[in-house]
Every structure is written in C-alpha cells, then in structure tokens.
Amino acid sequence: MADSSKDLQLRELKDMINDLKKLIKTLQATVDAANKREEALTQERDNLKEEVALLRKKLFGSSSEKRSMEVPGQLNLFNEAEMEQDSALTEPEGLENLLPEKEQKKRKSRATNAERFKGIPVVKKYLDLSDEEKICPVCNTPLVKIGEEFVRRELSFVPAKLKVVEIYSLNYLCPECNKDDVAVIKKGKDGHAHMLHGMAAADTIAWVMYQKFCNSLPYTRQEKDWAQYGVAITRATMANWVIRNTLDYFTPMYNYFHRQLLKREFAMADETPLQVLHEPGRRAQTKSYMWLFRSGEDGGLPIILYKYSETRAGNNAVEFLAGFNGYLMCDGYSGYNKVPNAKRTACWAHIRRYLTDAIPKGKQLDYTQPSVQGMMYINQLFHLEDVIKAKHSSFDAIKKARLEKEKPIVEGFLSWLDKQNPVRGSRMDKAVTYIQNRRSYLMTYLEDGRCSFSNNLSENAIRPFTVGRKNWLFCDTPNGAQASAIVYTMVEMAKANGVNVYHYLTYLLEKLPNDRMSDEELDRLAPWKTV
Incomplete structure (x- = not known):
C-alpha cells in the first residue's frame, strides 16, 4: 500500500515537472517573441528618429549636401559633432588616402565699381558754382574754368513709365489731279502691323512675362503693381496675353531648340511636380509634372527646354527624346530607362546626397560609420573632378585623367559597397539600395570626357521653376502650363x-517667329545670335 502511494506521488511529480517544462518552454517562446518585437520596435523607433532628424535638417539646416571632412558639425542641424566627437577615432586602414589634399584657396578679388556697373549708361552730373561764386574773392576778377575733378559715383534708379501710343496714318492728296476730279490719295502704311494678341505692345507683354517667369511675381501681385502706375490690367488679361502670344509666336522657336537638342550626343534631364487645376478628366489635386531637358557638358551652345505633361510616365521622356542618340544624365527615376538609344549615366551628387542623409547626428567625423566611409570616397571623386576640370581643357585629356585617377576610387567604392550589411529600413540601408540599383551605370561617365559627373546642371536649370512655383502655386489650365x-x-x-x-x-515678340520660317531664319533669332 505504501509502495503504491509512493509510485502515485512519483508519477504526479513527473507530470508536474513535464507541465512545468512545457510552461517554461511556452514562456520562453513568449519572451523570445517579445524580445523580437522589442528589437523590431526599437529599430523602427531608431529609423523614425533618423527620418525626423533628416527632415528637421532639411527644413531648418543647410540645403547643400556638400561638406568638408575637416569641418565638424557642418551637416548636423545643431552643430554638435565637435562636442560629441571622440578624438580617439581614426580613419579605418586604407581610407586615409581618400581624404582630399588641402589646397590653399585663392580669395576671389572684389569686383570694382566699373566691373559691377558694366553696360549701364553713364550720365555726368556737374557740381557748378553760382554766378556770384564765380567771382574772385581777392580781386573781383571773373573766374575761368580750368577743368573738372571726379567726386563720387552713384547708382540711380529710374522707375518705369507707361504711355499710350496712338498710331495715325498720314494721308496725302495730289492737288493737281484733284482739280480734274481725280482723287489720288496715298496713306502711310505700318511696316510692322500689330499682330500680337491684345492691345499691349511687345515691350509690355515681355515685361509681364519677365516679372512672372524670371522674377517669380504672380499675376495677382503684378495686377497691384500695375495699379500703382495708374492702369487697370487684370490677372486674367495678363494670363491671356501670355498664353496666346506664347503659343502662337514662341512655339516655333521652342520646336527649333528641340530639334537642335536631339542632334546632340549628350543630354540631361530632370522633372518636378506641378499642379494644374483644370485638366480634362482629372481632379484639381492630381499631380502633374514639369520636365527639364537640356544639353550636356559637351562644349556646345547651351540648350534648355521645359516640357509640361499630365503624368510622370517614362513615355513622356521617350516621346520628347525620340531621335536622340547618346548619353543621358538623369537622376535615379527608372522611367528614363525606356528611352531608346540613350546610355544612362549616374548622378554622383544623388549618391552623395543619400550617404549624407545616412550619417548619424554628431558622427560626421566618426570614420567607423559606414556612411562616413562612403562619403570619403565620394568627396575624393568630387575633389578630383574639380582638379581635373581645372587642369585639362580637352575632353580626351579629361577622359584620360579620369581613368587614371578616378576609376580606381570608383572600383574601391564598389568593393566597399559590396561589404555593407546595414540594418533593414535604416537610412544607410536606403542609401546602399539606391546605389546598388544604379550600379550598372556608375562608371559610364568614364567612357567620354564630355560625360557629366553629376546632374547638377539640370537641377540648377529647373530651380527657377521650383522657386516660381512657391509663389504662383499652380497653373489654371493645360494651355497655361504649356505656355509656362x-x-x-x-x-x-x-x-x-x-x-x-x-x-x-x-x-x-517684335520679330514674331512663325512656322513658315526655315531653321536658318529661326537660328538668326536664337539667343546665341543676339548677344
């Protein structure tokens, strides 16, 4: 009886142990799952903190990703790199040679007044004596002018003035023929008939265009400005002037520039959003796009073209660049891959931008940070580009120097890139992914000295539009967007x-280009012929 009782207790203890083991296993699985969730949430929090820091830096900090490895805190919003940097940190072995050599920068000489005011008409103003003062105070003899002496130079502004020009035709009659009741009359003819849309003269319409598209002044503010001159010109009237005259008289020049661009072997492209309120079949909030296509750094005359489209589809670039055969510099947008006969070149400025964004706050000089290591390669490439462009004027020499100096660094950069294993979702992960996706054309620029190293020229050319967009906000109609x-x-x-x-x-607007003009005639109206 006692033995059976002990056996029962033993079985109960074994069952209890097994139950406890199962419970421990279940609890351990729960703890492991919780730890994984905590790690994921911690990483997500860190990624979000990176995003917040990046957005704050973009909102309040410098807009440029350029930096010098010797300047602490240049990239950091609060300039804390110098305070937080560990002075014991050194460059990883093999990277120290990537630091650009220090050069003694020459201070740019200050422009003289003559240089600043070059091309501005000069009017002499004389400081003269009154008639009473032109008498010698010693002997009362009239003074004789012996010359003039320079006193100072002033820049004077003459405000614009409006005037209404009424054009009349002078009529002439032959008096002798009139005696015989024969009326011989001649009238003065306008050698340049008014063909512009609206009452305004060419200089007035050009001023409206200049104010909006060069000075980013919306029609609403121009309307108030015109009122100060005593004339009521509504924003609708100005919009009508610009749209109708642009589409009729500027389009032939635009198409001519387009044809010239397609003949080039090097082109660049960029695009930016645009809101057009009244596009058929689309909501006002739908995003449209303004494209920028321009000639590359091939030594030819600069050509810059804007193009409006309803979407960002790559077919827009395909249609616009139909007939182009050469190198195309653009950002990472995959839509440009659809352009046939175009060999893409990667923008190293975009690569630098992604790595810059991946540098943790206060770690700009921490060479153990992968993003800082990547920036060392990129900074050296940009430094060499400046040196090579300054030293060599021929494209063959530029190509040779690039292959000798830059190709080994690009190869080292790609080798370094393959060794990176960043945390998923981090800024560094996004940078590595961005660069790897463009790996196939990172070295394309080495093939020809005329190839661009970055897409900065395109971004600079499209910037006036983005500045203007902040002021006038949107286009009302597709015709208005195309005219813009x-x-x-x-x-x-x-x-x-x-x-x-x-x-x-x-x-x-005075010459009125038209579709009947040949390319030779249109070329005579191009800006390179009117300097």
Whole structure:
C-alpha cells in the first residue's frame, strides 16, 4: 500500500515537472517573441528618429549636401559633432588616402565699381558754382574754368513709365489731279502691323512675362503693381496675353531648340511636380509634372527646354527624346530607362546626397560609420573632378585623367559597397539600395570626357521653376502650363547664352517667329545670335 502511494506521488511529480517544462518552454517562446518585437520596435523607433532628424535638417539646416571632412558639425542641424566627437577615432586602414589634399584657396578679388556697373549708361552730373561764386574773392576778377575733378559715383534708379501710343496714318492728296476730279490719295502704311494678341505692345507683354517667369511675381501681385502706375490690367488679361502670344509666336522657336537638342550626343534631364487645376478628366489635386531637358557638358551652345505633361510616365521622356542618340544624365527615376538609344549615366551628387542623409547626428567625423566611409570616397571623386576640370581643357585629356585617377576610387567604392550589411529600413540601408540599383551605370561617365559627373546642371536649370512655383502655386489650365513651359524655356535660354532676358523676350515678340520660317531664319533669332 505504501509502495503504491509512493509510485502515485512519483508519477504526479513527473507530470508536474513535464507541465512545468512545457510552461517554461511556452514562456520562453513568449519572451523570445517579445524580445523580437522589442528589437523590431526599437529599430523602427531608431529609423523614425533618423527620418525626423533628416527632415528637421532639411527644413531648418543647410540645403547643400556638400561638406568638408575637416569641418565638424557642418551637416548636423545643431552643430554638435565637435562636442560629441571622440578624438580617439581614426580613419579605418586604407581610407586615409581618400581624404582630399588641402589646397590653399585663392580669395576671389572684389569686383570694382566699373566691373559691377558694366553696360549701364553713364550720365555726368556737374557740381557748378553760382554766378556770384564765380567771382574772385581777392580781386573781383571773373573766374575761368580750368577743368573738372571726379567726386563720387552713384547708382540711380529710374522707375518705369507707361504711355499710350496712338498710331495715325498720314494721308496725302495730289492737288493737281484733284482739280480734274481725280482723287489720288496715298496713306502711310505700318511696316510692322500689330499682330500680337491684345492691345499691349511687345515691350509690355515681355515685361509681364519677365516679372512672372524670371522674377517669380504672380499675376495677382503684378495686377497691384500695375495699379500703382495708374492702369487697370487684370490677372486674367495678363494670363491671356501670355498664353496666346506664347503659343502662337514662341512655339516655333521652342520646336527649333528641340530639334537642335536631339542632334546632340549628350543630354540631361530632370522633372518636378506641378499642379494644374483644370485638366480634362482629372481632379484639381492630381499631380502633374514639369520636365527639364537640356544639353550636356559637351562644349556646345547651351540648350534648355521645359516640357509640361499630365503624368510622370517614362513615355513622356521617350516621346520628347525620340531621335536622340547618346548619353543621358538623369537622376535615379527608372522611367528614363525606356528611352531608346540613350546610355544612362549616374548622378554622383544623388549618391552623395543619400550617404549624407545616412550619417548619424554628431558622427560626421566618426570614420567607423559606414556612411562616413562612403562619403570619403565620394568627396575624393568630387575633389578630383574639380582638379581635373581645372587642369585639362580637352575632353580626351579629361577622359584620360579620369581613368587614371578616378576609376580606381570608383572600383574601391564598389568593393566597399559590396561589404555593407546595414540594418533593414535604416537610412544607410536606403542609401546602399539606391546605389546598388544604379550600379550598372556608375562608371559610364568614364567612357567620354564630355560625360557629366553629376546632374547638377539640370537641377540648377529647373530651380527657377521650383522657386516660381512657391509663389504662383499652380497653373489654371493645360494651355497655361504649356505656355509656362515655353516661356521658361525662352527665359533660361537667354540666361544660359548671356542675353538680357527682358530684351530677348521683347525681341522675339517684335520679330514674331512663325512656322513658315526655315531653321536658318529661326537660328538668326536664337539667343546665341543676339548677344
């Protein structure tokens, strides 16, 4: 009886032990799952903190990703790198040679007044004596002028003035024929008939265009400005002037520039959102796009073209670049892959931007950080680009120098990239993914000295539009958006070719280009012929 009782207790203890083991196993699984969730949440929190820091830096900090490895805290919003940096940290072995050599920068000489005011008409103003003062105080003899002496130079502003020009035709009659009741009458003819849409003259319409598309002044503010001059010109009237005259008289020049761009072997592209309120079949909030296509750094005349489209579809680039055969510099947007006969080149400025964003706060000089290591490669490449471009003027020499100096660094960068294993979802993970996805054309720029190293020229060319967009916010109709693209083209073409923008717009509105003109005739109206 006692033995059976002990056996029963023993079985109960064994069952209890098994139950406890199962409970421990279940609890351990629960703890492991909780730990994994905690790790995931911690990583998500860290990623979000990175995003917040990046957004705050973009909102309040410097907009440039450029930096010098010797300047602590340049990338950090609160400039804490110098305080937080561990002075014991050194560059990883093999990377110390990537630091650009220090160069003694020459201070840019200050421009003289003559240089600053070059091209501005000079009017001499004389400080003269009164008639009473022109008498010698010693002997009362009249003074004799012996010369003039320079005192100072002032910049004077003459406000614009409006005037209404009424055009009359003078009529002439032959008096002798009139005696015989034969009326021989001749009238003065307008050698340049008014063909512009609206009452405004070419210089007035050009001024409206200049104010909006060069100075980013919306029609609403221009309307108030016109009122200060005593004339009521509504925003609707100005919009009508710009749209109708642009589509009729600027389009032939636009198409001519387009044809010239397609003949080039090097092109660049970029795009940015645009809101157009009244697109057929689309909501007002739907995002449209303004594209920028321009010539590359091939030594030819600069050509810059804007293009409006309803979407960002790659077919827009395909249609616009139909017939182009050469190298295409653009950002990472995959839509450009659809362009046939175009060999893409990667923008190293975008790569630098992603690595810059991946540097943790206060770690700008921490060479154990992978993002900082990557930046050392990129900074050295940009440094070499500056040195090579300054030293060599021929494209063959640039290509040779790039292959000798830059190719080994690019290869080292790609080898370093393959060794990276960043935390999933982190800024560094996004940077590595971005670069790996563009790996196939990272070295394309080494094939020809005319290839661009970055897409900065395109971004600089599209920036005037983005600045203007902050002021006028949207386009009302597709016609307005298309007219904006064409006028921005004329404005940026004038700038790129060193021509006064307002004078060039006025010039085109006076010459009135049309579709009947040959390319030779249109070329005579191009900004490179009107300097």
